[in-house]
Amino acid sequence: MERIFLLCFVCAVGWCPQGVQCHGRKFWDELENKLDLPHPSVILNGAEVTGFLRKAVPNRLYFAAEVDNTPVTVRVMPCDAALQWNLTLLELPVQIIGQGSCNFETLGLWMKLFDETDAPGLDVFSHRGNEVESFYTENSPAGLYKLELLSTEKDTVFKVYASVTNEPAVPYPDLPDDPRIQVTSVGHASVSLAWEPISEASQDRHGTGYCVFRNQEHNYKTLCAVESKLRESEAFKPTSWDLPVQELVKAVATDQVVGRKNALGQSFGNIGSTEPTLFHKKGLQMVCIGDQTNFTFDSLKPGTLYYFDVFAVNSLTQRSSAYTGAFTETIRRSRSKILELKDGVLTEVFVKRKGIRLLSFDPAFSQGQITVAIHSCLQKVKLQILQNGKIATSERIEGVRHFQVSNNTGDKHLIILKGGKKGPGLLKIYATTRPHEQPFPSVPRGTSLKVFDKLTTCSSVTVAWMGTKKRNKYCLYLKPLEETLDLQLTRWHQNSCLGPGNRLKKEKVICKHLHGQNIHSSIIAERVEGLEPGKMYLLDVYVTGQTKHTFKYPGRIVRTRLSC
Template structure:
């Protein structure tokens, strides 16, 4: 039977604890312990001078221990909650006489010392409840066995713990400047420029420091640990399946284990409906709207591609590249500026208006016909690529269409109505168009073209210096103008469409092309 690695770890843990020696400042032993990440993950020992990561199940307390061997020892303990508030307390139990340093000098196994304090409360030194990065600092601590107890009453969560008896020399966390605030120095519609004072850890202590900037729309963060927990959030994956609904009790075939329960012998796989539901829970990952950018040792940064009129929260973290431990500046927030309000163009009844729209841009027009009108006609001539047109009457959407070439729309009138026209340009490039709005029936700005607007060239009538072409006529009597242009062999329909402005009339064309 194949076992998962964490299952093996659970079996070996009691054996490890029986032979575990307390971490000391013996440098060779300390370095060996630092490299052994599995030791810290599964052990209840906090090593001196190293940050450990842990995980708490909701309402399940966890206890960690460490020894201070001599009286009057400086002590610093730092607890970093990640994605949920924590309750934690630090208590002290005096060391037994045989471990006071007068004996062999060898520290007792952890299990033996832990057994001695099971029925003794000890002295509570410090307690805290919340989601701040909180410190316990003492310049002169008594010798003894220290217990750190943590619990999360809100949800399952990650956390980090750091303890040291040499806080003056260690200093693995970057120090904040005298003014730790992040300032907004420039604010635009889509950009925000941030600035902050550099950490003394870089300038005075010459430690390798880089800054990481975090942007999100919800709130400020107090640690990179909290940021990473949010970025990696997958609540569906961490959701505990409900017995009898999502799977049968003790049926772990879905997770790769064979069931020892007789009730599961006849079930080699999950029921389809339940299995599909659980699979959706596992694979569905919520979209996390948060961004982290590490920018080296610069202390000014411009955030781009933001949305106008939107509130954002900004955090800066100083990261010690040598220890990978970080400190949070005091974050800030700002609302980007609103989009510049576009001027609405008034359309005059029966008059053609030329409109230019930037790539992906939008223009608004307003038409206020006479109060007694029965119908309204909108004639649109898109000169280049297709454009989108929407017409609203007193806020109600009446039409929404894509227009390429010439289109005409006729709407039923309404007394005292006002019409708002929204034109959206092409994604390919700038758009040009002509538009006419009228409440008069006989006002037709553009000739009515036939459905087939192709021009046919007759091959048999082609000569070295002439080409004969033909097209369908119009019902009304109109004047036709024909233009020619010399093009290269690789000239395609796409080139033609891009260059040809269908709105250019005879007065704007070059005479040599006529």
């Protein structure tokens, strides 16, 4: 069942009966009783409301602009899941607005009409994503606004701020012109960060401080997303979802579920203090440091990738703004300069940008040929294989490559890897004296995906790629993208060592087993249907061989036609 929230704001004079102020609790209590709306929730103008969304069940919030040329601000903050939200305006007739009396029956009728019909509403703004997004207009006509929110991923919590005045009572912290976090130094077990302070106007209001968060998964775009992550193993037990929605929303807003006070809420209470407050759990660390604009994380693991986020938080209201996150890898402990490869053992090797890694493979009692199979996951890497000090192979590699080098008892083989200028390299290397053992799937030299523009329609795209005649399993995946696509996500998808294990089931289009007996051409084509007009999608192809290792073709972004 859809749950509807009634979001009401400080009125001017419009709907108030004599002796009753429209922003007073008595007015809204009377309105609740007369409208017969399920699960109503009331919030005053300029306040922030916390709500709960069931997966695929929309929530609706209403608020009113009572006079023409009203400034309207709406700010939606997703927590632990992306949201789709739409703002719609219903211009109310003069009988409801500006007559000096609260016509509850007529107002309730228009709200129900707005909710139950599609015709009256004017679409004002819509957005889909997991980042904070705002809508603002200086001169809204008088009318009733409906904000509808939907989570297609999972049950989630969200926050909404709305205002119908020029100056909200306590605004969100104003970030500097450059909101990026700078990594100032990196050690084996420490990372130092610095950032520009918020505006002086924000600092003057009620004392705004900073909270710094680190984890090993990804950057977070909102503070409530961090709160949800820190809570998930404590407060939100499966039984918590059995609470009535209103009790759950209240529990989320007060950091209490099933009677337990969340320690995170206590930490945020000291944001303005000069003494750091700490919340630490399972590889996650949140530190609130007052008005400092730099911080050093200690006791980190060497050679580990960490993500860092900074939030400016108002100590009075707990409202926050997020800086642009950063990530870096701590320095690895010094190891022997030459890494020894073992016969028949798959080894992962990381090469820094413009860095050099040395590897050796010296089978003790073997003659004939040795095979070196390499899967370069990210950037192009220069490879040299030296046999007894002489260059046997030298070339730049990407994707999956196989090299064979002659071998006599006592020969010494040195493998040199040089990182490129564009970024670091990640490789999987397999050296063996048994050439029939191949860990990686057979892939063609050309691994780009071809999209046929002439066959692209409003609801379908046709994609093709090269295959080989060896037995492989090919899987095609498709992911919808937003216009505000995070480019880091796209780069992450270009890692050819990634398997489909973390992809959603709904993203899988098809999987095919192809081999020499049933493949007549090395070209494989597939038509994907059921798409939305004018929508961007990311296409990925994964090929898996008999050893279950996976190679991912470079992803391709496509867009369906807007009109056909």
